[in-house]
Amino acid sequence: MKEFSNRIHILLSDNSYVGPxxxxxxxxxxxxxxxxxxxxxxxxxxxxxxxxxxxxxDVLLALKREKTGIITLFDTLxxxxxxxxxxxxxxxxxxxxxxxxxxxxxxxxxxxxxxx
Numbered sequence: 190m191k192e193f194s195n196r197i198h199i200l201l202s203d204n205s206y207v208g209p210x211x212x213x214x215x216x217x218x219x220x221x222x223x224x225x226x227x228x229x230x231x232x233x234x235x236x237x238x239x240x241x242x243x244x245x246x247d248v249l250l251a252l253k254r255e256k257t258g259i260i261t262l263f264d265t266l267x268x269x270x271x272x273x274x275x276x277x278x279x280x281x282x283x284x285x286x287x288x289x290x291x292x293x294x295x296x297x298x299x300x301x302x303x304x305x
Contacts, residue, residue: 191236192264194263194264195216195261197215197263198261199212200258201281203252208258220235240290258278259273259274260272260273277297281293
C-alpha cells in the first residue's frame with residue numbers, strides 16, 4: 190500500500206481548453222482503485238472524496254461546477270500517480286462548507302493508476 194502526500198495537482202480541461210495547474214493541500218486519505226466488470230471490460234473505479242480547508246476564491250470559482258481534468262496524486266517518495274487522462278478525464282467537483290470543503294473526484298480508468 191502506498192503512502193500518499195497531502196499535495197495534489199489538478200489540471201482542468203474542457204474540450205480544447207487546458208487551464209492552469211491548481212495545487213491543493215488536502216487531509217490525509219487512502220486511495221485504492223477497485224476493479225469492476227463493465228460492458229467495456231475491466232475498469233478501475235478511482236472515485237475519491239477529499240477534505241480540505243477552504244481554498245482561495247479562484248479555486249472555489251473554478252471548481253464550483255463539475256469540471257473535467259487530470260488529478261495528480263503524489264506519494265511520500267515523490268512518485269506521481271495521474272487519475273484520469275486526456276481520453277477519459279476525471280470529473281471534479283468542489284463543495285464549500287463553512288470551515289471545510291469537500292473535493293469529489295469521479296473516474297474510471299482502463300489501467301490501475303498505481304501500477305503506472
